[in-house]
Amino acid sequence: MRAVNEVDQSRSELRLIWALCLASIVVYINLYAVQGMLPSIAEHFDVTGANATLILSVTSFSLAFSLLIYAVISDRIGRLAPIMVSLWLLVASNILLIYAKDFDALLMVRLLQGVLLAAVPAIAMAYFKDQLPASFLLKAAAIYIMANSLGGIGGRLMGGLLSQYCTWEQAMTVNFAVTLVGISIVTYLLPRRELKPEKTQTSIGVLAKIKQDVGGFIYHLTDNQMRLVYAIGGLAFMMMVNQFSFIQLHLMDEPYRFSRFAATLIFLCYLSGTLTSYFSAKWVVKFGALRLFKGALLVMLVGTLLTLIDTLPAIIIGFLLTASGFFLTHSCCNSFVAIRASTHRAKATSLYLCSYYLGAALGGPYLMLFWHQLEWQGVVIGSCGLITLLCVAIMRLTYHQSKTDDLAVRS
Structure with a gap:
């Protein structure tokens, strides 16, 4: 039985x-x-x-x-x-x-x-x-x-x-x-049948529950390092996913004249990110999230600038690099949030995903301004602006981590 x-x-x-x-x-x-x-x-x-x-x-x-x-x-x-x-x-x-x-x-x-x-x-x-x-x-x-x-x-x-x-x-x-x-x-x-997780405080009132939920979100938003990681994930996705939107328009224009379907084949470059994600867990353990953040930033910068050569091989290699750097950043953000969130873990994850998709939402209108001025070259310029903000966020995260390490040594 x-x-x-x-x-x-x-x-x-x-x-x-x-x-x-x-x-x-x-x-x-x-x-x-x-x-x-x-x-x-x-x-x-x-x-x-x-x-x-x-x-x-x-x-x-x-x-x-x-x-x-x-x-x-x-x-x-x-x-x-x-x-x-x-x-x-x-x-x-x-x-x-x-x-x-x-x-x-x-x-x-x-x-x-x-x-x-x-x-x-x-x-x-x-x-x-x-x-x-x-x-x-x-x-x-x-x-x-x-x-x-x-x-x-x-x-x-x-x-x-x-x-x-x-x-x-x-x-x-x-x-x-x-x-x-x-x-x-x-x-x-x-x-x-759904196994219900064990519940505590079953007699808690509605207002108290709302206060508890809001408190969980505030708890993570007041954490300097969590805020920076949320920003890193959002800025990286803001750039990467919208680059893929505008490159389709570029590939369908002169001199490439791709068909609608042929232009979407650029999305196969995502597979480099899938491969990177597979190895990211081992790399985080071996090198640490901060070193990987910096390496991924460099890879995304090189990939973005490489597309300015404006040949099909350069664009493909550039997007393979950008996708790889982004997914490495995304994996590091996920692991960082999971490790640092000792309480209200679901809320910590949802805040990260909120920042992640909010970045995608804001990236379209943002890069559109650059596209209207200089088309794909403008998108690269706008992307470099986001990479600069990513660099600042990673530097701030490094500072806060070193400060935390110093306090741990002193104690």
């Missing part, structure tokens, strides 16, 4: 892992498919290519702040319900995209979708921690991160392929069908 229960438990754990990984793939397909469709969106809704990048910015903006809300909700009512409700509402929202009549309507739907897309990234790791044994947690996290990467790459390539061969309505119908099938499978896989 005991062996049967263990087998059932193991199956339930595997179903949870694959369900959340598939949910993550569907979420990132929905988030990033439009990034591969920017030229098509500009043409269909009669806006400039640069203005079309706002479609990713508004979604990232609402997603960023929704992460904080889901972190609180899932602690109060559990993990399963918020994920399932948000995913099925996402399916329904894709119908609205098919019938969006103008660009303003499209932006409003994407703003709503940002709220719905936030549930899985906000809750998944906490869900794993609640339901899986500690020995299985790291493997589950590694598989989940790979799913994130595959969803992002797959979504962008799917968007480029659809924009090449389909009308807007046809493309969004395919996106709706993919989402519907994916979420149906997720619903089938997710275990119906």
